[in-house]
Amino acid sequence: MVAKLPEEEHPKEAFGWAARDQSGVLSPFKFSRRATGEKDVSFKVLYCGMCHSDLHMVKNEWGNSIYPLVPGHEIVGVVTEVGSKVAKFKVGDKVGVGCMVGSCHSCDNCTNNLENYCPEMILTYNAKYYDGTITYGGYSDTMVADEHFIVRIPDNMPLDATAPLLCAGITVYSPLKYYGLDKPGLHVGVVGLGGLGHMAVKFAKAMGAKVTVISTSPNKKQEAIERLGADSFLVSRDQDQMKVATGTMDGIIDTVSAIHPLLPLLALLKSHGKLILVGAPEKPLELPAFALLMGRKVVGGSCIGGMKETQEMIDFAAKHGIKSDVEVISMDYVNTAMERMLKADVRYRFVIDIGNTIQCSS
Numbered sequence: 001m002v003a004k005l006p007e008e009e010h011p012k013e014a015f016g017w018a019a020r021d022q023s024g025v026l027s028p029f030k031f032s033r034r035a036t037g038e039k040d041v042s043f044k045v046l047y048c049g050m051c052h053s054d055l056h057m058v059k060n061e062w063g064n065s066i067y068p069l070v071p072g073h074e075i076v077g078v079v080t081e082v083g084s085k086v087a088k089f090k091v092g093d094k095v096g097v098g099c100m101v102g103s104c105h106s107c108d109n110c111t112n113n114l115e116n117y118c119p120e121m122i123l124t125y126n127a128k129y130y131d132g133t134i135t136y137g138g139y140s141d142t143m144v145a146d147e148h149f150i151v152r153i154p155d156n157m158p159l160d161a162t163a164p165l166l167c168a169g170i171t172v173y174s175p176l177k178y179y180g181l182d183k184p185g186l187h188v189g190v191v192g193l194g195g196l197g198h199m200a201v202k203f204a205k206a207m208g209a210k211v212t213v214i215s216t217s218p219n220k221k222q223e224a225i226e227r228l229g230a231d232s233f234l235v236s237r238d239q240d241q242m243k244v245a246t247g248t249m250d251g252i253i254d255t256v257s258a259i260h261p262l263l264p265l266l267a268l269l270k271s272h273g274k275l276i277l278v279g280a281p282e283k284p285l286e287l288p289a290f291a292l293l294m295g296r297k298v299v300g301g302s303c304i305g306g307m308k309e310t311q312e313m314i315d316f317a318a319k320h321g322i323k324s325d326v327e328v329i330s331m332d333y334v335n336t337a338m339e340r341m342l343k344a345d346v347r348y349r350f351v352i353d354i355g356n357t358i359q360c361s362s
Helices: 052-058 159-166 168-178 195-206 218-227 239-244 263-268 289-293 307-320 331-342
Strands: 012-019 026-033 040-049 075-082 094-097 100-102 142-146 187-191 210-215 232-235 249-254 269-277 298-301 326-329 349-353
Touching: 012 142, 026 142, 026 331, 040 159, 052 331, 075 142, 075 159, 094 159, 100 142, 159 168, 159 195, 159 307, 159 326, 159 349, 168 195, 168 249, 168 307, 187 195, 187 263, 195 210, 195 249, 195 307, 210 218, 218 232, 232 239, 239 263, 249 263, 263 269, 263 289, 326 331, 331 349
Parallel strands: 187 210, 187 249, 210 232, 249 269, 269 298, 326 349
Antiparallel strands: 012 026, 040 075, 040 142, 040 349, 075 094
């Protein structure tokens, strides 16, 4: 049996930009989306955020990329069609899709609204869907997903600045809630001031925490305090500053994806303090046991969030006026944006204006 071409697998024509090989270079790509099933929501994609994981995936840096690969899992747009059994959405609604489009719905994680930890979770792109076809992400003109994995975007949220919340936002919101760092008056540290870090500052402040940004870059101090609202700033390479802050923090959200020492961060924690990793360095980090024993400290992790919590996060953001700081780009700028992202030359998230520019690029 001859395998069908991407544009022949499903009945609905779609157009996006895809990487064809490990060079990671993206170019126009014709493919197809499935017909809107009875529980599906189809929508016109208007914006899609660019996550650092998109960069890893297009270059096959994690060794599991399936080409052609259409990245993008911070996807927002407007509903164009709903299936006959869809109860929560209607044509014209503003909606989004984040990092996942499927799960088993029956395991302990799924029954506890933790689809993000389901062993059979299906990623929004570069994964095998129930029908055996490969999922394609949001660097494309249309999207279709089961309504369970669709998020409603409140009317007061700007779509471009909301898109990154579907990955970066939930990635920091979930651990703040789960590890009890969402209580007013707590002192929360945020390591790294990038796409994840700037969202962690905004959410922690809205939850009532005192927030200290911890960074290797002294030149980010003004930005952190004056623009993002952090209460203080620590240069992690300045031993005097770090010493003064010893034992002052209830918890730390560590967003850094590069190899870095954990010992200086553990020293900043009070007894029973929690260091939560949400970045994913490619090599193991060194964890000194003695630093945990003295003070009964915890090192934990967290990965995105379930669908119920993702909707809760978006609604919280709408209530508190939280949005991502974005640089909106055209579709044909995406390869340059990837190069800039590699150099951390973005404040703080690229968002592709799919609705206005993807057609022009075809």
